[in-house]
Amino acid sequence: WKLFPGPEPDAGIYLRGTPQVQIWDTSRVDVGAQVGSGGLYNNQVNPSKPLKVADLKVGEWNTFRIRMIGDRVSVWLNGELVTDNVILENYWDRSLPIFPIEQIELQAHGSKVAYRDIYIKEFERPEPFRLSEEEEKEGFRVLFDGTNMHEWTGNTKDYVLEDGNIVMHPSKSFGGNLYTKDEFDNFVLRFEFMLTPGANNGLGIRTPMEGDAAYVGMELQILDNEAPIYKDLQPYQYHGSVYGVIPAKRGYLKPTGEWNYQEVIADGDHIKVILNGTTILDGNIREAAKNGTMDHKDHPGLFNKKGHIGFLGHGSEVKFRNIRIKELKN
Template sequence: MKLKLVSFLFLAILTQATQAQNGNWKNLFNGKDLSGWKTVAGAATFEVKDGVIEGTAVHGTGNTFLITEAMYSDFILEVDLKINHISSNSGIMARGQFDPAARDGKGLVFGYQIEADPTPRAWSGGIYDEARRGWYYPLDLNPAAKSAFKMGEWNTYRIEAIGNTLKTWVNGQEVAYFVDDMDSKGFIGLQVHSIQNKEDEGRKTYFRNVRIQTANLKPTPFKGDVFVVSTLKNELTNEEKKNGWKLLFNGKNSDGWRGARMTTFPTTGWSVKDGILTIAKTDGSESQNAGDIVTKDKYSAFDLAFDFKITEGANSGVKYFVTLSEGNTGSAIGLEYQILDDVNHPDAKQGINGNRTLASLYDLIKADKQPRFVRKPGEWNQGRVVVYPNNKVEHYINGVKVIEYQRGSQEYRDLVAISKYKVWKDFGEAKEGHILLQDHGDEVSFKNIKIKTLK
């Protein structure tokens, strides 16, 4: 009896160890039929053949989703996915949502979608907020991951949705890191995208090995220095702190900032409330009221990220390499990431070929952006400026790279020579400078202002 008890205990311990090693996976697809799943929102079809879910495109219908009947909050999901044609854009819904009454009763799927992108853009594994807020993690933020997805081959997706954090991998490659608190629970969904051309009808998207963990979850830390997109207020992840990121705005007060032409922070105009830094609306004039504010510290090579929200018709800017040495009146001089309501502010039509529009290098280089990647006044946009040690500079809007130039190059100097900045010697070529937030007389808000020094 004692021997049997010992054997039983040994077997129990071995079973627990095996389950821990295997991660307590549960199959969401049984390999035989679509039990536990249902098709919504479109007329594309799903069927099971040889242990594989085949989704077939149908012309003239919207995006179609095969979704789980069960809802999930925290989980780790793995799915194998295969696409054979460039028209077969697809994706995996994580914590997906469904409104059956939308679109005149056809229904609408919305929420976090992990992209499967067979086009040359190569944003597979990126995070798109389907039918709601649009792109949050395009792969311009992680170019190294663009080669992970393989057309015509099985690709293994791993998705970790734990707390407010969503991480993705494609074929073992770290892809996207998104922190957001919009949805805490929802379904898992497999997408067959709508198609534009009738000749693409019948093309298939394939899924297999759909499995999930929901208990005893342990987040997998990214090994690489992957950029983090967060919609929260002024919080850094442990990985960001480890990788050298620091908050320039703590969400509580003006520590680290002062007036551009003052030794202290302005007493009027600028305010901090509920984790948001706001410049109040006055008369639309440039730096004639509360005035610009600058960081107390100076920066040389850096990665700067910031969230901004404009009001209708607003004008502002984030400047860098601000030396405060020009002795000019008005706004302090520096390279400027333009913040503007392109639709309603006249400055968008000034300058040369649109070089004063949103996310442009003001008065020098136009931002090459599509309207669908820009959020409206009253909504938060993510801006980013990267200055590399070799003086290459990039501007981003909502994760999409819209400008790249070489500070100090002949091409750059030729642009300066025909701009408003031509009167200042060596404009924008200082070794280091302050970061500046502009008061242009319009209400504009900021949060999540963070920076990392590059070496």
């Protein structure tokens, strides 16, 4: 694309019929254009400005590479990453997610702009995960179907949508956890996860979004138990354990690189974890902590009535998919 000298050069590219990847004349400081092109201009909740200025001078040809997967957009301008995996909001109705499919549009704002060498590669769209008939009857709802992350918030830089999975990429090093937007009290949670060698993550339940979920809420460990680096852990630190409080049985994880299926039941003080068909934890947190916790630390959030569900990153790549939940009546 190229902007031409003239009054108020301004243009953009609509994705799925929605504005827009912005194209600016960066000299237009009066409208904030000094931030550069490539941002998602109409975003209000998610980032709208580019990471850096990578524009060439007005009258020179610039190159965009735009990737959109699900509701997330990355933009490279002249080889520089300027928008990194940012949600594109639905400008037309902000209460709804972005449209699943719509046209691409080249926009102009009454000033002269040129586009050339336009080509596209479509990615295969994963089939969305669907509940079984039995789960539908039981009242489950889907928290992640492989096509979008609309139910989630928090660290959406490290936790990204790839090939129908939520993948934690610690190399991005933004830090922070991924949480459900909604809070839950008593529930049955089902999901699948895949570990890499030495992987360490966690499942936060009834937790706020701030603080260490293992203490301000409750953490169920997600861990490659067999990795040599973890051979000296305490029993309450291995996979499926209520971290610091109740240890889980070992020996039921599948080899790294294979999918594990896990069900978590949180019903009042009763916590149950079923891994690949075997119950590895079945205990009462109040009973377990009545004389102090196993790790001898304070867990002020252990008896929270409700809170968010979260994936707690510890610098390892882990994949999650097919996440669904049934809320239990109090």
